[in-house]
Amino acid sequence: MTLSEVSSMLSCEVFCGEKEMNTIIEYGCASDLMSDVLAFSRSGAMLLTGLVNTQTIHTAFIAELKAVVFVRGKRPDKDLITLASEKKIPLLGTQFSMYEACGILYKNGLVPTMESITAKSSNG
Amino acid sequence: MDKSFSQSFEIRGSVFIDAGKASTEVKTILKQLGINSEIVRRVAIASYEAEMNVVMYAKRATMNFEVSSEKISIVVEDEGPGILNIELAMKEGYSTATTEMREMGFGAGMGLPNIKKNADSLKIESEVGKGTKLEFVINLKEQRVPTMSG
Ligand SMILES: Nc1ncnc2c1ncn2[C@@H]1O[C@H](COP(=O)(O)OP(=O)(O)O)[C@@H](O)[C@H]1O
Ligand SMILES: [Mg+2]
Numbered sequence: 001m002t003l004s005e006v007s008s009m010l011s012c013e014v015f016c017g018e019k020e021m022n023t024i025i026e027y028g029c030a031s032d033l034m035s036d037v038l039a040f041s042r043s044g045a046m047l048l049t050g051l052v053n054t055q056t057i058h059t060a061f062i063a064e065l066k067a068v069v070f071v072r073g074k075r076p077d078k079d080l081i082t083l084a085s086e087k088k089i090p091l092l093g094t095q096f097s098m099y100e101a102c103g104i105l106y107k108n109g110l111v112p113t114m115e116s117i118t119a120k121s122s123n124g
Numbered sequence: 125m126d127k128s129f130s131q132s133f134e135i136r137g138s139v140f141i142d143a144g145k146a147s148t149e150v151k152t153i154l155k156q157l158g159i160n161s162e163i164v165r166r167v168a169i170a171s172y173e174a175e176m177n178v179v180m181y182a183k184r185a186t187m188n189f190e191v192s193s194e195k196i197s198i199v200v201e202d203e204g205p206g207i208l209n210i211e212l213a214m215k216e217g218y219s220t221a222t223t224e225m226r227e228m229g230f231g232a233g234m235g236l237p238n239i240k241k242n243a244d245s246l247k248i249e250s251e252v253g254k255g256t257k258l259e260f261v262i263n264l265k266e267q268r269v270p271t272m273s274g
Contacts, residue, residue, distance in 0.1 A: 034230055036234065038169045043161070054141065058148055062148065062165075
C-alpha cells in the first residue's frame with residue numbers, strides 16, 4: 001500500500017515528507033525498542049512507534065525504513081522534524097493506539113516485517 | 125574501480141543528542157561510493173549499535189572506518205569500563221543498561237548479537253578499567269544471506 005493510503009486509514013497528521021506520500025510501504029513494523037527494529041526489520045518497512053526522539057529518526061535512516069508513524073497522539077518537536085526532513089524520512093502521527101493502528105493496517109493487508117518466533121517453529 | 129577510502133570519527137560518551145551521527149555519516153559515504161544497498165544497511169546497523177554502546181557505556185571512542193575493494197572494516201576503540209565477561213555480554217538479552225538508556229529505545233541486550241549477525245567477522249578485546257576494542261569486517265566480494273537469530 002502507499003503511504004497516503006496508510007495516512008488515510010490512520011487519519012494521520014503529516015509532520016514532514018508530504019512529497020513522499022506515493023512511496024510504497026511493503027511491510028509494517030511496530031516497536032518502541034530500536035534495537036529490535038534494527039535486528040528484525042527489513043528495508044521497505046514502515047515503523048509504528050511511541051518513541052519520539054532522535055534515536056527513532058536515526059534508526060529509520062540506518063535501517064532504511066520508508067516512514068515513521070507516531071501513535072497515541074505523540075508529536076515530534078521542530079528539531080526532530082528538521083532531522084527527519086534532512087534524512088528524507090516522512091513523519092506522521094495518529095491518534096490511534098499502537099494496538100489499534102497495527103490492527104487497522106494488518107486488516108488492510110500490510111504484512112509484518114518481523115519474523116514471528118512461534119510461526120517460524122510451527123510452520124517450519 | 126578503486127574504492128579505497130578511510131575516515132575517523134570521534135564519539136563522546138553520554139552525549140545522547142549526538143548518538144548515531146557517526147553511523148549516519150558512514151552510511152551516507154557508503155551510499156555515495158555506490159556500495160550495494162544490502163551491504164550498506166548491514167554496515168550501518170552494526171556501526172550504529174557499536175556507536176550506541178560507546179555513548180551508553182564508555183567515556184569516549186574513535187571509530188575508524190575503512191573501505192577497500194575487498195571489504196569494509198570498522199574499528200571502535202573506546203576508553204571506558206571495559207567488559208569483564210565478553211561471552212556473557214554477547215548473549216541476547218544480557219544488558220547492564222539503565223532505565224534512561226532503555227527509554228532511548230536501546231538496552232535490550234541485542235546490540236552485540238546484532239553486530240555479530242550483520243558482520244562477516246567480529247573481534248572484541250577488552251581490558252577492565254581501560255576500555256574496549258571492537259572490530260568488525262563485512263566482505264564486499266562474496267554475498268551472503270544474513271541469518272535471523274531470533
Ligand atoms: N563499549 C562497551 N564498554 C563497556 N561495556 C560494554 C560496551 N559494549 C557493551 N558493553 C556491555 O555489554 C552489554 C551488552 O551489550 P549489547 O549487546 O550492545 O546490549 P545493550 O547495549 O542493549 O545492553 C552491555 O549492557 C554492557 O554491559
Ligand atoms: Mg548495545
